[in-house]
Amino acid sequence: SGLPVARPSVSVIVVNWNGRDHLEACFSSLLASDQPTDLLELICVDNGSSDDSVALLAARFPSVRVVALAENLGFTGGNQAGVAAATGQVLVFLNNDMRVEPTFVSRLVDALDERTACAAARVMNWDGTRIDFVRGTSSFESRGFQEQYAQPYTAGMALAESFFPNGGAFAVTRRAYDEAGGFDPALFAYYDDIDLGWRLRMMGHAIRTAPDAVAYHRHGATVATQPHAHKRFLMARNALWTAVRNYDDRALPCVLPALLTLAGLRVAQDLVWLRTPVRDALRPWLEPSRGHRVPSSIYRTASKPGSQPEPPVARVIASLAMPELVALGATLQALPRLLALRAHQQQTRRVPDTEVLPFLGRPFEELDGRRSYRAAQQALVDGLGLRALLGLRPHVVLVTHEALRAHMSGPAIRVLELARALGRTVRVSVLAPAPLEVRDDRVALIPFDPARPTVLEAQAETADAVIVQGFALTTYPFLSALVTPIVADLYCPFTLEHLEQTRMSGAQAVPAALEGEAAAILGVQNAQLQQADFFICASERQRDFWVGTLHSAGRVNPRTLARDADLRSLIDVVPFGLPSEPIGIAAARARAARLARGAPAGVLKGVHPSIRATDRVLLWGGSLLDWQDPETLIAAVAQLARVRDDVKLFFLGVRHPNPQVAPMAVVERSRRLAASLGVGGSHVIFNDWVAYDERALYLLEADLGVSTHHAHLETRYAFRTRMLDYLWARLPIVCTDGDHFGELVRARGLGRAVPPGDPSVLAEAIAAMLDQSETRERTRQSLAAVADEMTWDRVADPLRAWCAAPAFAADREGEVLAFRARMANSFKASRWLKRTALRLGVKEGDVEAVKQWAPIRAGMSVRNAVAVRRARG
Numbered sequence: 001s002g003l004p005v006a007r008p009s010v011s012v013i014v015v016n017w018n019g020r021d022h023l024e025a026c027f028s029s030l031l032a033s034d035q036p037t038d039l040l041e042l043i044c045v046d047n048g049s050s051d052d053s054v055a056l057l058a059a060r061f062p063s064v065r066v067v068a069l070a071e072n073l074g075f076t077g078g079n080q081a082g083v084a085a086a087t088g089q090v091l092v093f094l095n096n097d098m099r100v101e102p103t104f105v106s107r108l109v110d111a112l113d114e115r116t117a118c119a120a121a122r123v124m125n126w127d128g129t130r131i132d133f134v135r136g137t138s139s140f141e142s143r144g145f146q147e148q149y150a151q152p153y154t155a156g157m158a159l160a161e162s163f164f165p166n167g168g169a170f171a172v173t174r175r176a177y178d179e180a181g182g183f184d185p186a187l188f189a190y191y192d193d194i195d196l197g198w199r200l201r202m203m204g205h206a207i208r209t210a211p212d213a214v215a216y217h218r219h220g221a222t223v224a225t226q227p228h229a230h231k232r233f234l235m236a237r238n239a240l241w242t243a244v245r246n247y248d249d250r251a252l253p254c255v256l257p258a259l260l261t262l263a264g265l266r267v268a269q270d271l272v273w274l275r276t277p278v279r280d281a282l283r284p285w286l287e288p289s290r291g292h293r294v295p296s297s298i299y300r301t302a303s304k305p306g307s308q309p310e311p312p313v314a315r316v317i318a319s320l321a322m323p324e325l326v327a328l329g330a331t332l333q334a335l336p337r338l339l340a341l342r343a344h345q346q347q348t349r350r351v352p353d354t355e356v357l358p359f360l361g362r363p364f365e366e367l368d369g370r371r372s373y374r375a376a377q378q379a380l381v382d383g384l385g386l387r388a389l390l391g392l393r394p395h396v397v398l399v400t401h402e403a404l405r406a407h408m409s410g411p412a413i414r415v416l417e418l419a420r421a422l423g424r425t426v427r428v429s430v431l432a433p434a435p436l437e438v439r440d441d442r443v444a445l446i447p448f449d450p451a452r453p454t455v456l457e458a459q460a461e462t463a464d465a466v467i468v469q470g471f472a473l474t475t476y477p478f479l480s481a482l483v484t485p486i487v488a489d490l491y492c493p494f495t496l497e498h499l500e501q502t503r504m505s506g507a508q509a510v511p512a513a514l515e516g517e518a519a520a521i522l523g524v525q526n527a528q529l530q531q532a533d534f535f536i537c538a539s540e541r542q543r544d545f546w547v548g549t550l551h552s553a554g555r556v557n558p559r560t561l562a563r564d565a566d567l568r569s570l571i572d573v574v575p576f577g578l579p580s581e582p583i584g585i586a587a588a589r590a591r592a593a594r595l596a597r598g599a600p601a602g603v604l605k606g607v608h609p610s611i612r613a614t615d616r617v618l619l620w621g622g623s624l625l626d627w628q629d630p631e632t633l634i635a636a637v638a639q640l641a642r643v644r645d646d647v648k649l650f651f652l653g654v655r656h657p658n659p660q661v662a663p664m665a666v667v668e669r670s671r672r673l674a675a676s677l678g679v680g681g682s683h684v685i686f687n688d689w690v691a692y693d694e695r696a697l698y699l700l701e702a703d704l705g706v707s708t709h710h711a712h713l714e715t716r717y718a719f720r721t722r723m724l725d726y727l728w729a730r731l732p733i734v735c736t737d738g739d740h741f742g743e744l745v746r747a748r749g750l751g752r753a754v755p756p757g758d759p760s761v762l763a764e765a766i767a768a769m770l771d772q773s774e775t776r777e778r779t780r781q782s783l784a785a786v787a788d789e790m791t792w793d794r795v796a797d798p799l800r801a802w803c804a805a806p807a808f809a810a811d812r813e814g815e816v817l818a819f820r821a822r823m824a825n826s827f828k829a830s831r832w833l834k835r836t837a838l839r840l841g842v843k844e845g846d847v848e849a850v851k852q853w854a855p856i857r858a859g860m861s862v863r864n865a866v867a868v869r870r871a872r873g
Contacts, residue, residue, distance in 0.1 A: 009039045010105055010171075011088030015078035017047035019096040020056055022218065027061045029099040035106050041065065044096075045082040047072040074188030075167065083182060091177055095168030097218040098123070104213050108171035111210035117176035118200050120165035121213040124153065132217045133166040134209055135444075136193070137361025140390060141259055142242040143235070144194045145362050147462075154434070154447055154455050161427065162209050163359045164197025169215040172200070179203045181345065184241075186334070190231065191238040198246045201356045202349040229323050236263070236327035241334065245342045248353040254389050258380040263328055265376055266368065270322045358393040361427070393427045394464035396803050399456065399472050399479070400430065404438040404445060406691040407657035409623060410721050411469055413692060414491065414576060418467075419443040421577070421796035426803045429463070431456045438692075450475075460484070465806035467799075470494060473531055474524045480531045483816060485806040487799070488532035490546055491576065493717050495525050500627040500714040529553040533809040534802050535571040538719035539740045543573055545717050555811065563810040570809060574799045576721040577792035578728040587696040594694070603694070604650065604701040610685055611648050616770050618649045619702035619731070621695070621722030623656055626666045627715075629708045629736065631673050634684055635759035638677035640767060647766070649706070652698060652722075653689040699729035704751075704769055707735040711756045715739045727787040732779040734765050749782040 012030060016023065023044070030042055042064045046054050048071040057066050067085050069078065079093055090109055094100070104121065111119035123133035135147040144164065165172070170193075180199040183192055197207055240259065247255055331338070357363070364381055366374050381387060398419050402412035416438065419428045423442045434447035448455040457478050460466055466479055467487040473480045480486065498521050502514055529535075529550055537543050547567065550556050560570050579586065591601045606613035618637070624630055633649065640647045654667045667686070674680035690698055699705075705726030709715045715738055723741045726733050733751035735742055746753040752765040769776065808816045 007036070007039060008089040008109060008173075009041070009087065010035060010090045010092055010109060011041040011043060011082075011086035012092040012094055012105065013043045013045065013079055013082035013086060014094050014096050015045045015047060015075055015082065016049060016053050016096045017072050017078075018049045018051045018053065020049070020051045020053045022097040023053060023056055024060065025099040026094070026096050027057075027064055029101075029104075030094075031061070031063070032102045033100075033105045034102045035109070040105065041086065041088050043067060043082050043085055045069065045078040045085075047074070047078045073185060076183040076187045076189065076192045077185040079183045080185050083177070086174075089174050090171055091174055092171045093167065093169070094215070095217065098169060098215045100169075100216070101214040104215060105171075107210050107213035111208065111213065112171065112173060115206050116208050117205035118165055118170060118172040118197070118207045119210045119213065120162050120207065121169035121171075121215045122153070122209060122211045123166055123169050123215045123217050125150075126216050126218050128216055132219055133169070134211070135162045135361075136164040136166060136197070138163050138194050138198075138363075139365045139367070140243075140255060140357075140360065140363045140386060141262065141367070142191060142194055142198075142239040142246075143365070143367060144191055145365065147361070148458070151458060152455075154449075161359055162197075162207050163201075163361050164194045165207055167193030167196070168217070169213075171213075176200060176203065176205050179348075180205075181341075184341075186337070187238045187241065188234060190234040191242060195238070195242040195246070198242065198356065199345065201359065202246065202345065202351060204350040233323035233326055233330075236266075236324050237330045240327060240331045241338055244331070244335075244338050245345060248346060248349070251353045251357065251389055254384050254386065258377075258384055258386065260328075261380060262367070262373075262377060263324055265373055266324045267322060267328070269368065269370075269373070270324055354391055357389075358391040359427075360390065361393075363390050363392060393425070394803060394806055395427045395429065395462060396422060396465045396467065396806075397460050397463040398428065398430045398467045399460075399469070399476070400432045401450075401470055401472065401475070402432065402658050403434070403447075404430070404432045404436055405657060406437050406693070407653075407689045408438075408692045409657055409661075410492070410576075413721075414489070415467075415469070416440070417577060417579075417792045418574075418796055418799065421792040422800055422803055424793075425800055429459055431459055465803055468528075468532075471524055473528050485533040485808050486531060487534045487536065487802070488528050489536050489574075490542070490571075491536065491538040491574070491719060493542065493545070493714070495521055496714045496717060497625075497627060500712055501625075503712075525549075526553060529555060533807065533812060534569070536574040536799055537571065538573070538575045540573055541740055542717050542719065543571060546571055555809070557811055559810040568798070569802075569807075572798040572802075575790065575795050576719060576724050577795040578724040578787060578790055580791045580793050583696050583700065583728050583730075586693075587700050590694045590697050594697075602701065603697045608650075608685070610682055611650070612646075615646045615648045616703045617701060618647065618704045618706045618734075618766065619698060619726075620649065620651045620706055621699070621725045622652060622720075624651060624654045624664055624667050624670065626664045627709070627712070627718075628666065629710045629756065630666060630670045632736075632757055632759050632762060633706060633708045634670060634674050634677065634679070636763040636766060637683055638674075638679045639759060639763040641679050641683045644767075647683065647770070649684045650698070650702070651684075651686050652695070654686045655688040657689055695725060696729070699725055699731060702729070702731055704766065705729070705731040705733045706766070707733070707741070708762065709736050709739065709756065711738055715756075724790065727783055727790060730780045730783045730787070732769050732776050732783070734762070734769055744786070748786050749779060750786060751779055 014026060027042065027044070033040060042061075044057055044064050045067045046069060048069050054066060054068055057064055065085065067081050069081060073081065083091060090112065092105060092108060108119050108121060120133065120136070124130065125132050129152065130150045131148050131153050133146050133149075134153070137145045137147055139145075146166075180196060180203050183196055187195065200207060240263070243255065243259055244252070363386075364377070366377055368374075398415045400412050400415040402409060404412055404416060408416070412432065415430055415432070419430045420440065420442055422428050428443040430443055430445050431448055432445065433450050436445055436447040438445060446455060446459060453476055456476060460479055460482055463484055465485045465487060466482065467489060468479065469489045470492070473486070473488075495518075499518060502518070530553060535546060535550070537546050547556065550571065555570065556567065560567060563569055595601055600607050604611050604617055605615060611617060620630065620633070630651070637647060637649045656664075671680060671686060674684040705723070707720050707722060709718070718739050720739065720741050723733065723735070727750075733745050735745055735751070735753055736756045737743070737746060737753040738756060742753040745751050752769055754761045754765050769779075807813070
């Protein structure tokens with residue numbers, strides 16, 4: 001990426017053209033930066049302003065270096081002039097109509113590393129209430145989109161990949177900028193950030209958003225001074241130029257026919273628009289002609305021999321109704337230059353388009369909502385095979401009911417690790433209840449308020465697939481109302497857990513309230529079985545159980561069997577996994593973090609007051625749950641304590657991190673039992689909880705991993721996730737037989753599996769595994785072999801394959817496709833109004849702002865409800 005080892009020097013470049021009114025707020029905020037002053041250079045490039053911008057800078061901001069240009073070279077030309085004058089190792093580009101937080105520069109720099117050479121800022125509107133930019137996506141026509149524009153920002157929201165940075169607020173290393181060729185001065189303005197972002201990715205550099213680097217934008221303050229047709233021309237021309245330059249030799253021959261055909265369609269629609277009476281009636285009111293001077297080179301066309309060129313002021317396209325046609329002409333005229341640039345870029349690129357195009361984000365977003373245009377684009381995409389060519393990265397939303405915090409239990413851990421595993425092939429967003437404490441650059445982690453889940457709903461509406469756990473479809477019914485494939489994660493058979501937790505003994509009468517509660521939970525499960533399109537579970541044994549329930553629910557039927565005789569397309573096995581990263585690396589990172597905050601490097605032996613350096617530690621990973629059997633294990637340790645003083649049982653977590661989980665009765669029973677046997681606190685230690693990132697330290701200091709349970713229905717179908725950590729640490733296991741892992745331990749030689757409920761047999765197995773060094777070594781070798789088979793990257797393969805091409809279940813597909821077809825004919829009036837407003841020069845930001853007005857939102861909600869009701873028939 002070109003980032004130096006020491007704190008880098010930074011040059012902030014601000015391009016200004018007649019923006020005197022913006023400069024005070026912009027540079028005052030930059031001068032308040034927490035970036036060290038000796039490592040911060042502020043540059044203002046003045047693009048030939050006719051106001052007194054330069055005088056203001058000299059009077060108010062003498063420390064700012066001014067690069068004064070004789071004429072307006074546009075955003076790209078101005079920035080290139082600023083780069084030529086800059087001395088920093090990191091370049092930060094900022095619009096003049098922005099102000100920034102004091103941490104803006106330092107947070108952008110912090111986001112850069114060896115992989116990420118470019119970091120975009122989080123840009124808010126001027127008062128900080130709405131999003132201006134958090135992530136940039138592009139269509140295959142190189143048209144850019146600002147995701148979540150005008151939506152409220154949720155504190156703690158982290159956003160991962162962005163196809164391009166916001167050109168008005170981002171940082172890039174000088175080396176990466178130069179390698180990519182920098183801004184193209186010929187573009188002047190608009191989509192220049194897409195072009196640069198594409199070329200950065202061609203050179204192998206990642207681009208991400210730094211959510212803590214915050215800027216505030218007077219949206220459209222500069223654009224408002226330009227005619228709308230001027231903007232449309234530049235956007236159309238620059239999109240074509242970007243595509244011609246940047247697609248590789250494999251992609252361009254397939255994409256170019258679609259680009260030109262769709263551009264021709266838009267030209268034809270412009271011709272129709274010319275004959276629309278509404279246009280002539282409203283255009284003077286919505287877009288008065290402006291006569292701002294711009295360089296003649298922007299619109300230079302071939303002149304007749306001997307003719308005089310028009311003065312620049314007359315070349316501003318203030319009233320031309322066909323900027324798309326002019327853009328095509330400008331592209332043909334510039335073709336020799338474009339082809340020369342293209343040849344150089346394709347020769348120097350480091351990665352092919354197969355590693356670039358999947359990040360586009362919105363490859364097939366239509367530029368026109370008319371049915372005929374959408375049908376034409378669909379035909380081109382299908383006929384030219386563009387879906388396969390572009391290597392789509394579907395957007396997959398994973399929903400968890402547990403917060404992503406330092407202390408996490410199974411559901412949150414599973415969602416986070418599955419998201420990381422899927423992130424290599426799809427674009428992933430994890431939605432979790434606020435607050436958010438975990439950060440990850442590989443996936444977008446987005447908190448939401450469970451009481452007002454508007455953020456969850458907005459994200460789910462953009463998804464190509466939604467993955468849910470537990471009660472999500474019942475708690476958030478709008479998820480099942482989406483016309484989006486749904487994955488139900490059934491790794492935890494919660495109905496069986498509830499039955500075991502509340503099981504009455506003997507001939508006791510079962511209270512009616514308990515029967516009602518069990519029936520309600522079963523109803524949640526059965527509704528989930530009807531609503532999802534794909535199911536995943538944790539083991540083949542679980543799969544047999546769930547196939548039976550699906551059959552009873554009517555989901556095993558002629559249509560699902562016709563698609564797939566063994567039903568793997570309906571339900572497959574995705575167990576809990578273990579990290580691909582060696583545990584030693586994770587432990588070293590956790591150890592360094594502890595030392596940095598003044599904590600000891602060790603956690604158990606010689607550190608905990610009840611555990612000596614020479615003691616042998618039995619580790620119970622994870623939580624204590626009512627359907628488990630820690631009491632037999634405590635009794636076994638008490639037996640061992642009578643003959644040896646070095647065996648210590650450490651329960652990793654007895655206080656569940658999710659406050660919604662009621663305290664388990666088994667915890668208090670276990671404490672009382674340990675105390676009554678004289679081993680509580682001395683040989684049996686109950687720990688509250690361990691941070692997820694620190695668990696590696698506890699695993700490496702342990703001598704055995706233990707897990708015990710009763711013989712009952714929940715046991716047979718359970719998947720004890722703590723056992724994966726034992727595999728990760730190559731920690732020999734002593735456990736109860738009868739569940740999935742008990743059989744695996746016995747079959748693969750991972751330790752000892754004993755019958756349930758017998759403390760003496762369990763104590764004997766523990767002593768043997770602690771004392772027989774040769775057996776322990778053989779066990780570690782077996783653990784290593786099994787661990788290699790169970791990393792998250794491997795176990796997620798069935799889900800990864802499904803997410804690459806999300807599909808509705810065979811027995812739901814016909815109904816959904818019919819609904820979509822009926823919905824496609826809805827909202828014609830809304831589309832016409834928006835299309836007309838944009839053609840008349842109304843800024844898209846203003847259109848979106850109007851849609852946020854409460855009466856309009858209410859009307860849209862009613863309209864949507866009516867349309868959905870009609871489409872559902």
